[in-house]
Amino acid sequence: MAPVLPPHQTAGLQEAVPPRTLDRREGPYGEVVLRQRGGTDGAPAVYEIIANGCFLMDTSDGRSERLLMDAALAELPAGRERPSVLIGGLGVGFSLARAAAEPRWGRIAVVEREEAVIDWHRSGPLSAVSAKALADSRTEIVHTDLVAHLRAPGDGRYDALCLDIDNGPDWTVTDDNSGLYSPAGLAACHRALTPGGALAVxxxxxxxxxxxxxxxxxxxxxxxxxxxxxxxxxxxxxxxRKGA
Structure with missing residues (x-):
């Protein structure tokens, strides 16, 4: 199935050489695919993740993932030492790599529901992005659904939530992801944050x-x-921000 991209991302993406599929798996949430563009004739390799035919992200530009982490840290109250962060979605690893490169973060928990994505980082091509971060003692990979994890009992578990599991609140990969952006889902986010904690989506x-x-x-x-x-x-x- 060809990927279905948000309308603003469709222009100019046709290439003479089609992308190469590196792995394709059927999981409990549908199909996930890892593809590679370039990587020949001196051109750098770009890796793409496709979920249920929907383009999620690639390794061509990590600016927005870096902003996701930096902005969340900047939102926290001054003087908060070694804050904990939950990263929702491992993706291509840019968010995790940015967090691990920042010594001010304490615990770094990454929630990822797709086993294939975790494998691509631990023993596949995406290890080029995340190997150092995965080896960091602060990093913990939690293999579960993000919405279910946030709704689990417990208050104030994280100082920051950095969520990137869809193309946004208005463009979800699967229908059940919409629950994250609903009043009930945001209430779960609110409960999971410590007082003064930051949410970045x-x-x-x-x-x-x-x-x-x-x-x-x-x-x-x-x-x-x-x-x-x-x-x-x-x-x-x-x-x-959650109120203090």
Whole structure:
């Protein structure tokens, strides 16, 4: 199945040489595929993750993933030492690599529901991005569904939540992911944060409706930071804080 991309990402992506499929698996949430573009004739290899025919991310540009982590850390109250962070979605590993490169983070938990994605990092091509971060003593990989993990009993487990499991609140990979952006899902995020904790949510496009849902869920300081892209609307990171 050819990947279905958000409309603003479709222009100009045709290449003379088609991508090469490195792995394809059927899991409990559907099909996941790892593909490679380039890597021949001196061209750098770019790895792509496709889920259920939907382009998720690739290794061509990690600016938005780095912003996701940096903005969440900057949102935390001054003086908070060794804050813990949950990264929702291992993806191509940029967010984890950024977190592990920052000595101010304490515990770094990464929740990933696709076993294939974890394998691609532990013993596959994506280890080039994440090997050092996976070896960091602060890093913990949690193989489970993010929504289920957040809804598990327990309050104030993390100082920051950095979530990147879809193309955004308005473009989910699977229908059940929409629960993360619902009032109930955001209530679970709120409970999982320590007082003053930060929530950062990646999106392929701005969502004013999601900003209002964050406010309705009791979050403060709701705002959106943009990351310019080569064409179309910018990627964004939605930011919010739990009250102290």
């Amino acid at each position: 990646w999106s392929a496009q701005p969502s004013p409706a999601f900003e209002q849902t964050l406010r309705n869920a009791g979050f403060h300081g709701v705002r959106t930071e943009e990351i310019p892209v080569a064409r179309g609307v910018p990627d964004v990171v939605h930011l919010a």
